[in-house]
Amino acid sequence: MDAQDIANDLVAAERERKAIAQFSDQHPEFDLATAYRAQKAFVQAKLDAGERLVGYKLGLTSRNKQQAMGVDAPLYGRVTSGMISTYDEPVRLDRFIHPRVESEIAFLLARDVSPPATVTSVLAATDVVFGAVDVLDSRYEGFRFTLTDVVADNASAGAFYLGPVARRPDELPDLRLIGCVVRVDGEVAMTAASAAVMGHPAASVAWLANQLVAEGETLRAGQFVFSGGVTAPVPVVAAGSVTFEFDGLGAIEVRGA
Ligand code: OOG
DSSP states (O other): OOHHHHHHHHHHHHHHTOOBOOHHHHOTTOOHHHHHHHHHHHHHHHHHTTOOEEEEEEESOBHHHHHHHTOOSOEEEEEEGGGEEETTSOBOGGGOSSOEEEEEEEEEESSOBOSSOOHHHHHHHEEEEEEEEEEEOOSBGGGOOOHHHHHHTGGGEEEEEEOSOOBOGGGSSOGGGOEEEEEETTEEEEEEEGGGBTTSHHHHHHHHHHHHGGGTOOBOTTOEEEOOOSSOOEEOOTTOEEEEEETTTEEEEEEBO
């Protein structure tokens, strides 16, 4: 399977808002190295169109998410400037195929994170953390994929909301215990604490920093890293609202428009 061909199909699916069949069905030989090359080419199309790389996202870093998607290993994707939104903007549903939202912790780095990274070294390199929402939009029919499919699809990256409150890690009592309450149309739909992500959300950033060595990349000062979903995903519907309340980090309300 050619990584550039895969990327071209994903670029077209995103542009036309038309979901495609997962590649692994027809190509059982599709491997992870090819998938990450395809992801790079998919993201390169955005950079060629004038966007900037602003950081990375993790995916499938909590059991909540792994169980929801039936994939049992974490992955990473790349975040570009066109994906970042302000917490009070409605989600423009016409940009997406079938958007879903979930809560995450976002890290803004003050320093590069050199491998081998640990929770301690990530916290030392962090400027501030935010509560965040990941708007996922799989380019695959029915949001169905294997690990290789979703790696190529840039971890279903659609858009990100940063919450209204930024805190230095030492201003919060314990990063593992940031609670999040998810309300759908006002009713509590799920709750979680950020330890759901690999035991500590900074552990996902350390895992990423260590994985990037294989790509010859380093997490840089000024970049954002999104931890991966703390809670399971919720579909966004035009008339509805989904609210994420983070302990100590404010709230984000997502409305479809
Ligand atoms: C895959 C991407 C998962 C997360 O935070 O777990 C992800 C998906 O669920 O579409 O970004």
